[in-house]
Amino acid sequence: DAGVIQSPRHEVTEMGQEVTLRCKPISGHNSLFWYRQTMMRGLELLIYFNNNVPIDDSGMPEDRFSAKMPNASFSTLKIQPSEPRDSAVYFCASSLRGGTGNQPQHFGDGTRLSIL
Amino acid sequence: GQQLNQSPQSMFIQEGEDVSMNCTSSSIFNTWLWYKQDPGEGPVLLIALYKAGELTSNGRLTAQFGITRKDSFLNISASIPSDVGIYFCAGLNNNDMRFGAGTRLTVKP
Numbered sequence: 001d002a003g004v005i006q007s008p009r010h011e012v013t014e015m016g017q018e019v020t021l022r023c024k025p026i027s028g029h030n031s032l033f034w035y036r037q038t039m040m041r042g043l044e045l046l047i048y049f050n051n052n053v054p055i056d057d058s059g060m061p062e063d064r065f066s067a068k069m070p071n072a073s074f075s076t077l078k079i080q081p082s083e084p085r086d087s088a089v090y091f092c093a094s095s096l097r098g099g100t101g102n103q104p105q106h107f108g109d110g111t112r113l114s115i116l
Numbered sequence: 117g118q119q120l121n122q123s124p125q126s127m128f129i130q131e132g133e134d135v136s137m138n139c140t141s142s143s144i145f146n147t148w149l150w151y152k153q154d155p156g157e158g159p160v161l162l163i164a165l166y167k168a169g170e171l172t173s174n175g176r177l178t179a180q181f182g183i184t185r186k187d188s189f190l191n192i193s194a195s196i197p198s199d200v201g202i203y204f205c206a207g208l209n210n211n212d213m214r215f216g217a218g219t220r221l222t223v224k225p
Contacts (some may be wrong), residue, residue, distance in 0.1 A: 004158070031211055033200050041206070043159075043215045050211065095211070102147040102166065102208050107158030 002026070005106035006092050007015070012114045018080040021111045025094030031099055033105055034067055034077050035091040049075065050097055067082070082115045119143060122205050124162040129195055130224050137203060137219040145207030145214075148181050148188040153202045153218070162203075163190070164218025195223050 005024040013019060025032045033048040047057040052069045060067070069075040079086055082090070091113050093105040122139045129135060139148070147166055151159035164176050165188060172179055178191045188207075194197055199224035200223050205216040 006211075035209075042217050045213070048211055055211065093158075094131045098213065102210065104149050104161050104164045104208070105153075105213060106149070106161060109156070111154075 004092055004094050004106055006090075006111050008032075008079075010112045010114075012116065013082060013085070014116050015083055017115075018078065019082045019086075019113060019115075021077040021090050021113070023075045023077070023092030023094035023108060025075070025092070026106055027073070029094035029096050030072070031095045031097045031103075031105075032075050033093040033095075034075070035093065035107075037089045037091060046077070050066065052097060079111055084115045087113055088116050097105045119214045120207055120216040122219060125217065126220040126222070128222045128224065131195060131197060133195055134185050135192040135195055135199070135221060136189060137205075138187065139207075139216045140187040141160055141214075142186070143207070143208055143214075145192075145209055146185070147208040148179070149206040150177075150179050150188070151204045151206060151215075153204065156169045156200075159204055164204060169213030171195040195221075197225055199223050217222055 007022045034046040038042050046059045047067045049069045065078045089110045091110045093107045095103045095105045120139050123152050142210040143199040149164050150162045153159045168185045169183050170181040176193045202220050204218045207214050
């Protein structure tokens with residue numbers, strides 16, 4: 001079975017440019033999460049969706065960050081305009097939200113973003 | 117952000133040795149998870165624990181969900197070189213998952 005698929009795997013761009021990261025969750029999963037990982041701060045939750053609806057975006061650092069989930073099989077995380085401090089590895093994860101809600105999240109391989 | 121205290125931060129061991137790492141929290145979690153992350157990849161789920169006191173094994177890995185629901189440990193027996201990586205604990209309540217800072221494991225052949 002295909003896992004969580006993220007693209008691109010690597011992105012290098014100049015500051016001020018718009019960056020769009022993409023994620024395809026595991027088929028049948030109804031919760032999707034965006035994380036950012038840095039050496040200093042570890043894994044940080046940015047936003048998550050249940051059934052395509054954003055539930056908690058309190059981790060989104062600034063208005064420059066936005067995320068959408070137009071359907072159950074696709075999500076984007078956009079940074080506009082990008083800044084050097086946005087450089088990090090961005091992970092998408094998905095899970096099946098069952099009755100208890102406590103289902104493990106499965107991660108993609110991430111997008112390594114470098115803003116010059 | 118991180119609310120879990122994971123220790124040790126790093127370990128250097130000889131192949132064949134056993135490894136133990138743990139995670140504590142000031143908050144109660146309904147589920148404890150252990151992930152492993154290899155360079156350039158995302159975290160991969162190793163073990164999920166759903167009940168306080170639960171002891172679960174996955175091959176050479178054994179993990180326990182603490183009785184107080186505020187801690188968990190992971191043991192790796194008879195380590196091998198491919199065990200190298202960063203191990204993360206995670207506590208989960210509904211969709212709110214918090215991570216430890218990770219334990220970086222190095223195994224010397």
